[in-house]
Amino acid sequence: MNWEFWPFSIFYFPIYFYFTWLAIKARSFFFFTAANPNIDFGGMLGEKKSEIFDQIPKEYIPKTIFIKAGERAKAIDQGYKMGYPLIAKPDIGERGRLVEKISNEKALIKYVEKCPIDFMIQELVDFPIELGVFYVKHPQEQKGRVTSIVQKKLMSVVGDGKSKISTLLQQNPRAMLQVDFKHSRFTSLMGRVPKEGEEVIIEPIGNHCRGTIFLDKTEEIDEKLCQAFDRLAAQVPEFYFGRFDLLCQSYSDLRELKNFKIVELNGAGAEPGHIYQPGFSLLKGYKVMFQHFKWLYEVSVQNKKRGIKHWTFKRGMAKLKTIKEHNKLIEQLI
Numbered sequence: 001m002n003w004e005f006w007p008f009s010i011f012y013f014p015i016y017f018y019f020t021w022l023a024i025k026a027r028s029f030f031f032f033t034a035a036n037p038n039i040d041f042g043g044m045l046g047e048k049k050s051e052i053f054d055q056i057p058k059e060y061i062p063k064t065i066f067i068k069a070g071e072r073a074k075a076i077d078q079g080y081k082m083g084y085p086l087i088a089k090p091d092i093g094e095r096g097r098l099v100e101k102i103s104n105e106k107a108l109i110k111y112v113e114k115c116p117i118d119f120m121i122q123e124l125v126d127f128p129i130e131l132g133v134f135y136v137k138h139p140q141e142q143k144g145r146v147t148s149i150v151q152k153k154l155m156s157v158v159g160d161g162k163s164k165i166s167t168l169l170q171q172n173p174r175a176m177l178q179v180d181f182k183h184s185r186f187t188s189l190m191g192r193v194p195k196e197g198e199e200v201i202i203e204p205i206g207n208h209c210r211g212t213i214f215l216d217k218t219e220e221i222d223e224k225l226c227q228a229f230d231r232l233a234a235q236v237p238e239f240y241f242g243r244f245d246l247l248c249q250s251y252s253d254l255r256e257l258k259n260f261k262i263v264e265l266n267g268a269g270a271e272p273g274h275i276y277q278p279g280f281s282l283l284k285g286y287k288v289m290f291q292h293f294k295w296l297y298e299v300s301v302q303n304k305k306r307g308i309k310h311w312t313f314k315r316g317m318a319k320l321k322t323i324k325e326h327n328k329l330i331e332q333l334i
Contacts, residue, residue, distance in 0.1 A: 003282045018290055022297040026304075030316035032268040032296055034303040038238045041311070042300070043267010046323040048091050050120060052265050057235050062123035062261045066091065072112045075121065079108045082123055087205075087263075090330065091118040094269070096207030097330050116329060125261045127247035130154075130206045131217070131254075132273040134243045135229050136295045139302045146221045146229050147292065148243070150273030155203040155211030159194025166190040169202065174211055206245075208276055216277035224255045232257060236265070240299045243270035268296055 003011060023029045033042040038055060040047045050066045065078045079086060079102070088111050089099040098115060101124070102108045108121070130152040137144025155175060157168040169175040169190075186202075194200050203210045233239050248260035272292055275285040304310060311319070 002278075003285070004276050004278060004280070014286065015289055015293065018293060022293060026297060026301055026310070028310040029313060030311040031300045031304075033311040033316070034300040034308045035241045035296055036239055036267045037303060037308045038236075039267045041268075041316075041319055043242055044269040045094070046092055046319060046326065047267065049089070049093075049264065050091050050118075052267075053120075055236050055239075056262060056265060060232070060235075060260070060262050062125050062263065064120050064122045066118070066120050067112070068118050069116055070112065072109065075108055075112050076105060078121060079105060082121060084108075085124050087122040087124055088115075089120055089122065090115070091120055092326055093330060095209045096205050099205045099207070101204040117326070122263065125247045125263060127249050127260065129250065130245075130247050132243050132245050132270075133229065134270065134272045134292070135233055135241075136292075136299070137230070137233060137240045138295075138299055139240060139306060143226070144230055144233060144240075146226050147295075148272030148274045148288070149217040149220050150276070151215040151217045152206040153213040153215060154201050154206060155213075156199050156201045157194065159196055159198040159200065161196035162193065164190065165192050165194065165200060165202070168194075174213070175202070208273070213278065214273050214276040216274040216280065218274050220251050222255075225251075228255050228257050239265075239267075240303070241270075241296055242267040243273070 023031055032044050035042040039052060043052075050064075053061055053064055063082060065074075065082070067075050067078070084105070085101055085103045086108075087099065088102050088108065090097070093099070098119075100107075100111060102111060102121070111119075132148070132150040132152070133146055134148035135144055136147050157165055157172065157175075159168070189200075189202070192200070203212065206212045208214055229244070232244070243266045244262055245264040245266065246254075246260050246262045248254045250259070253259040272288050274280075275288050300310070
């Protein structure tokens, strides 16, 4: 009954009907491709993170290096220069798949050998607060707005001085539902006995599918924060709709656009993550989702009036086929 854990297809089932209605009104199934003209497919699916990062001012992102599949020597060299630990993630990927924290050169080599697709290595950001900040700006308006803030609490356990981590996790319903205990990244961790009161991070990747708790922080939205993201989004060419995934030192620093780093920028396919707060009303969640799809439609239609064309059905279907093949390749490795 806890919809937070429902499969993607079940939760989105009513939304598919609304999306179809919007597509009929827009006279294009792929109307959303006009939402963010400089992002492939509008950022709905299958966009390259490296191409998006090229559009963000360097001072706002961690050091990030693109690695082609199998480029072991380059990965080792750049890993040495960047320093460990670091983050490795597919250039095209979603929902935390194949995103890993790499602790040493041996782990990086193992990642290169098992990852048959292009990927990136990224400097580990140590700011304490991890957020997903959703931003919407209608093209004909001077100002946009922050519509959602989700704060992420990583999957962790607190030791009692006598129980193994595997035992502590079995007492956590969220872990039992979302963590694959058989994955190799947990092998050395499961048998450890943490000290009493010691908190151990189990999943260092802040993704809901990997056990992260999403906390609703929309109360932090104010005029100053909206103004800050107006300034930030204005520096990303033709960006109107999506979510900034970032780490920051504090909310007050973020309002000043200091002491923060963007680790991902998601476009039309982004979700207002605050709805996944435990206990958040399902009906309220749908209301938020429908509103964001309405904004996506409005932004896309307004951009079309500016001369930005929607993708043709043929082009869009070809893209979906490519995405399906790519995801099938990733699924084989998880």
